[in-house]
Amino acid sequence: MPVVEYSAAASVEEAVSLLSNSDIPAKVLAGGTDLIIQSAGLSPIKVVDIKNIESMMGATIDSDGLTLGPSMPCAELYARDDVKAMFPGLVEAAYLIGSTQVQGRCSIGGNLCNSSPAADTIPALIANAAHCVIQGSGGERTVAVEDFVTGVGRNCMEQGELLTALRLATPAAGTSDAYLRFIPRTEMDIAVAGAGVSITLDSDGTCTAARVSIGAVAPTALLVPEAANALIGSKLDDAAMDKAAAASSAASSPITDRRGTVEFRKHVVGVLTKRAAAIAAQRARGE
Amino acid sequence: MAKVHVSTSINGEPTEFLCNPHDTLLDVLRNELNMTGTKEGCGSGDCGACSVMVNDRLVCSCLVLGAEAQGKEIGTVEGIGNNDSLHIIQEKFLEHAALQCGICTPGLIVSTKALLEENPNPTEEEARYYLAGNLCRCTGYDKIIRAVMDAAESMRRGA
């Protein structure tokens, strides 16, 4: 039995109140592209529609960086050239979710809170060291995105809490990011493996900072410091790239399921790490 | 479980209906409002046969709750052309034989219109990727893409 009650909140406070004061599970309804499919199988739930809350639906850039409304439809985010310029990899990850129809509704916040191991935006968020701002009846707290997802379909939020913003600091000069995923077709598939990479290059092309995150190859997306360390200090030559790929493969713990085998995923996540790093570097060089 | 009362606008017509909280917009269109032009192929957003416009956004109506239609503008295939005057997209689909069984056609007409409003001059690749969420099993997409590109050209010329 699925949704038994629908309410639309006008503010974050109202949303938190509705989510907290419910005798049956209350879920946030953003784009609905995961929730509506899943709701057929759940025991009775209430949904709280947060799409009327402006702060949840927009993106602002200031001197500190990007504050992203978690429920902003990915198609709208893709149209934001300013966000794309700052975080091309994050935006391309968001743009990969589903079809054009799904893009009109799905959101980075929804993708994150659904907490699927194969979520496309989470490796990109981790690569960019995003922070999650969470509001509950007890107040506000901030969690680093790599600590947000705690297991398959599970995250650190309690019943009654609402993700209200994602914050990404302005990248240092010479920094850019990229996200790649592997799917068997050209669209529509859930990622079989994914890699999000942020690279900082100095003026002579040496990598001075990096963050590598891999997805769909473990219960949660992973930050892979060993892969980043393989790149830092190098000029992203083949040896460094191969080492980074090997580190990603080694850090992964994929399963064999209807979307891929263990061997395939381990191999491909390494390939994607190298390719994403190369693209991030090209962007960092301004190409 | 009380029904939800919704006031909305469908193809420019003010419309009111009652629905269950769990009803999707697709359920409401087909069963409550008897607008069967929008089709259900999968119920999970994987096939695009249920494509509609909500506030000028192309969406799958199987992934929108009926309750969410409150205060929105909904656009369905029934609002595009009619027997007396088809939209150029519909004409091109017929001219190019871009349909065989026709079940995916309403969704494709809605999606193509959204594509060409957003991007009046798509490349073949852009058209294919934009329409990737509309599955067709009969045509192999060849004639559909030809119809879309031809419609785009006609619309740019002001036809």
Place this chain on the structure above:
Amino acid sequence: MSEAKEYKYVGTRRVRPDGYDKVTGRANYGADLALPGMIWGKILRSPHAHAKINGIDTGKAEAYPGVSAVVTFQDFPEKSKGNPSAQNILANAKALYHGHAIAAVAAKTEQIAQEALGLIEVDYEVLPPVMDLDTAMAEGATLINENLKTAGLPEPATESSNIAARQELKIGDIDAGFAEADVIVEREYSTPTVHQGYIEPHACTVRYDENGQSMVWCCTQGHFDVRASTANLLGMELGKLKVVASEIGGGFGGKTIIYLEPVALMLSKKSGNPVKIVMDRDEVFKASGPGAATKSWIKIGAKNDGTFTAMQAKLVFEAGAFPGSPVGPGTMTVFAPYDVKNAKVEGYDVLVNKPKVAAYRAPGAPQAEFASEMLINELADKLGMDMIDIRLKNAARQGTQALYGPKFNEIGLVECLEQCKASDHYQSAVSEGNGRGVAAGFWFNIGGVSSAVIHMNPDGTATLLEGSPDIGGSRASMQSMAAEELGIAPERIKPIVADTEMVAHNDTTGGSRTTFATGMAVIEAAQDVVRQFKERAASTWNVTPDQVEWSDGVARNTAGEGEMTCAEICASAGRTGGQITGRGNINARGAGPSFSVHIADVAVDTDTGKVDVVRYTASQDAGRAIHPSYVEGQIQGGSVQGIGWALNEEYIYNDDGLLENPGFLDYRIPLASDLPMIDPIIVEVPNPFHPYGVRGVGEANIIPPLATVATAVGNAIGRPMPDLPCSPPRVLKAIQEG
């Protein structure tokens, strides 16, 4: 015998008459009918792949508020209970596959019906699932049907088995054939369970009526067969059951059998209300008949110049839970494109705990010809021969004795091969790192029973009633053919797919028979009308009918003065003897086989195994293309289904025999963004037995893509790909093993 002549309407690209309704959403498909008082049906399905059913308790469901009726297998008439069709529609003693229907509920709303399903208590005794051919055929295998003994063995079987049947075809002396070969190749191949993938789920709205006005509205490829099967199962007279074919959202063979209709009628009978049942996508994959998985072994012997001396095959097909895979057509088609004096084919039909397989576009042939075409390409490579040349060397031609029986009349395989060879695609070099594949295909096409009626209206327009559900635009072709015969503009003829009360029996739309056989019925009906036009004109002019010429819609008196248009004759029909109706009830013979030859170029990402089809050309002999756009459409559509079959489509079962990918997310059919344009080449070698030379074209196009693409992938990576699909993990594994 028809010469290649210029027709006025046949061969033109008119807008199809049913097109306006389809592009505006007004056309009504299987789930689009609501009736007053209608209630909703839902089906309870087995969560197990294989289980004894020790009891079904429906009491709580029957008592649930809003529920009007519950049915199980026990509600079938006694005499139907032995019928495997009944046992598939609702399980009796055993659940035989994940998704097997167990019971059905009708209630006021879908939601209530769904909730009531949860109240039905089924006592399952789970059994080990039998999920593949090796398991099914092994010594001591768990038996799916304890009473089944293998048919077709040289000695009658004494033990029960999961092997339902064996068959064999042979010609010449296979051992002598291999003895004279300079080169022998052999290999094993496999193809997975696949689904036809029609976008419209099965659906029906029915009304049972004690007084004999029962009605079924459903999406089907054959409403007369729905009537026959349903009436048979429920013990009804044919005349008491009307079946109306809705517009159909794809079938490809998967909508030639019944699943919902008898259940809905039983619910309607019990409840006293019309009942609507619509499968959801999950149910379509779990419980409707897929295309059979197969394992094949092929062996070919040839001279050094490429001449085949011997061809041998063993084909093993999964039938699903009940016997009846298309292994028969597989054995008949596997070597059909070739002239070979010595051939032997064995075929096996084997039960597994999967849904009973249904036809899928040239059933049996894609799987069988995949294997033979792959091996022919391997042989060509070994001999250093071009893939098209080796086929030209051995191609079946007029007079060739086919393994399955007949000598071919005029056929177009050589023309397809030559046109492919001369094509821009084949003449251009394969890009660096890419691979190219070629394969041929053969499908018999069938004729059969069709019945059509043309009523002339007093203003000279015509109503054409025919009985073939239109799955791909056939009404346009019927309109063109009738117009050609009558000599009036197609726009003045309204073709209608009539229900079972309006025309006599028509065989199912399938087997590529519609344009051929229903076309012939339409032509005969139109000729009957013309005969009557001549009679009426003759009586008006006081001449004999053979002195009246009919052309371009006008009757002319060849024995004197006088011209009458179609409209004039029709306007005076009442006075000259009554309204004019033409009839064509036929059993069409002389269906001409269709051959197809395809070329594919693919690029492979060798780091990931991902395959990209970069160019695709598909030729096919249509005999005569009545409507070239829809012939091209068939070629393109079948090609893409075949590409999906080759690249990514497969049913994935877990160790418990449960289907893991019953949806379009993980059952991966090709998307618009996955494909290039599909370049069609229509070859026309007219079929001498059809007035316009028509050959069916619907099916032969799905056969070549499997080997065309798998060969191309193999050539790109330098490794054979004998197991489908060529999904990225399999391609990567082949690369890494190389």
